[in-house]
Amino acid sequence: MSNLLPLSRRELLARSGAGLGTLGLAGLLADDGLLAAEGANPLAPKPVHFPPRAKHVIHLFMNGGPSQVDTFDPKPELTKRHGEKPPGADLKTERRTGGLFKSPFAFHRHGESGLEVSEIFPEIGKVVDDLCVVRSMHTNVPNHEPSLLMMTCGITQPVRPSMGSWLCYGLGTENQNLPGFVVLCPGKPVVGPQLWSNSFLPGVLQGCHIRDLDPKKVVENIENRYLTPESQRRQLDLVGRLNRLHLEQRDGDAQLEARIQSMEMAFRMQTEASEAFDVGRETKSVRELYGQGRFADSCLVARRLVERGVRMVQVFYGSGQPWDDHGNIEKGHRAKAKDSDQAVAGLLKDLKARGLLDETLVLWGGEFGRTPVSEGSNGRDHNNHGFSVWLAGGGVKGGMAYGATDPFGFQAVENRVHVHDLHATMLHLLGIDHERLTYRYSGRDFRLTDVEGRVVHDVIA
Secondary structure (H helix, E strand, C coil): CCCCCCCCHHHHHHHCCCCHHHHHHHHHHCHCCCCCCCCCCCCCCCCCCCCCCCEEEEEEEEECCCCHHCCCCCHCCCHCCCCCCCCCCCCCCCCCCCCECCCCCCCEECCCCCEEEECHHHHHHHHHEEEEEEEEEEEECCCCCHHHHHHHHCCCCEEEEEEEEHHHHHCCCCCCCCCCEECCCCEEEEEHHHHCCCCCCHHHHHEECCCCCCCCCCCCCCCCCCCHHHHHHHHHHHHHHHHHHHHCCCCCCHHHHHHHHHHHHHHHHCCHHHHHHHHHCHHHHHHHHHHHCHHHHHHHCCCCCCCCCCCEEEEEEEECCCCCCCEEHHHHHHHHHHHHHHHHHHHHHHHHCCCCCCHHHEEEEECCECCCCCCCEEEEEEEECEEEEEECCEEEEEEEEEEECCCCCCCCEEEEEHHHHHHHHHHHHHCCCCCCCCCCEEEEEEECCCCCCCCCHHHHH
């Protein structure tokens, strides 16, 4: 800005006033009318590039890597050639593997579409006509850390902004009393907070990590027992004025600016945060729809958050890498499917019943898949060559499978979809041209899809 105007950014904002005037200025300074000007409220709603099909995203993250050939990509050839190791079944993965290993689970056709789903997901099978199963996903490497970063941040190396931070940067959020990007994870996954980092984007766009769903513990020290809301507001206004005076002398201090915005957000959250996370306010029938357990409650909270205008909610299945079944695929996958099946189906049913599924894009999947060959006796190694995810709602076609892996389910061979393509398609559904969602940092324009990505129009309704 200094190359274009004789005033500094902050002087210009100060002289232009506040409120609607500042928001109008943000629009004038935005890139293509989408991205907010530096110094404006980063969470303010912003115009899109074209009419969106979706407004919100719920990412059901099965961290650890579920097996495609045991969930949504049936392969009869595995059963026929169990134990063999023919050409095409010896792709390099992280560990040494053996012969072809048939799935211990039966697949059944469901719905009007007749899509085949593993027996371990009977409830998801009942909503299969809402699913678009992408069977031809692939990613760069067969290791957790880089693949987790690729799925959440669009690159294998730390630290870049996460998808949720990019969405809030490009679109803002509809509820200024709640974070625009919420991460529900009971502990620390592999890599950790880098998976929901804002990186070089404004600090207030970082994912708000929620470990405990107890409304009284969901955000530490959210309630002030000593001051009334009015007294807190006056105190915060005074601190805010002092901080801004301090900030004017340190133009461009992103950390200080993020601190100011975070204090404002924390104050506003007092009015809505506890209520939004309180699943006890739901009726008995709704609670029963989702089932019991931490993951079930997280799915219900995700619905409550998007219902209140939160832009993106990321629901990790658990801490660490729970779907990483190297040792016993039958025992491990069956247990996790039993724990999550009803909750996932309940979420889709609930969103649909409330008229929210059309505007909420749901993504289910892990950071990669697993091999169709055995590791040890009955486990499976990581597989980046081919795996499955599914999308629902938010403008995607339901009741279809897109793309295909080879006859063994090892490598994507038809209509291949890279993670960059998945991100580009999701952004498109939200009304964003992925090539125009950029942020200049350190002399370079960065974006979620890096220098790749194509929109997969065939999956869009």
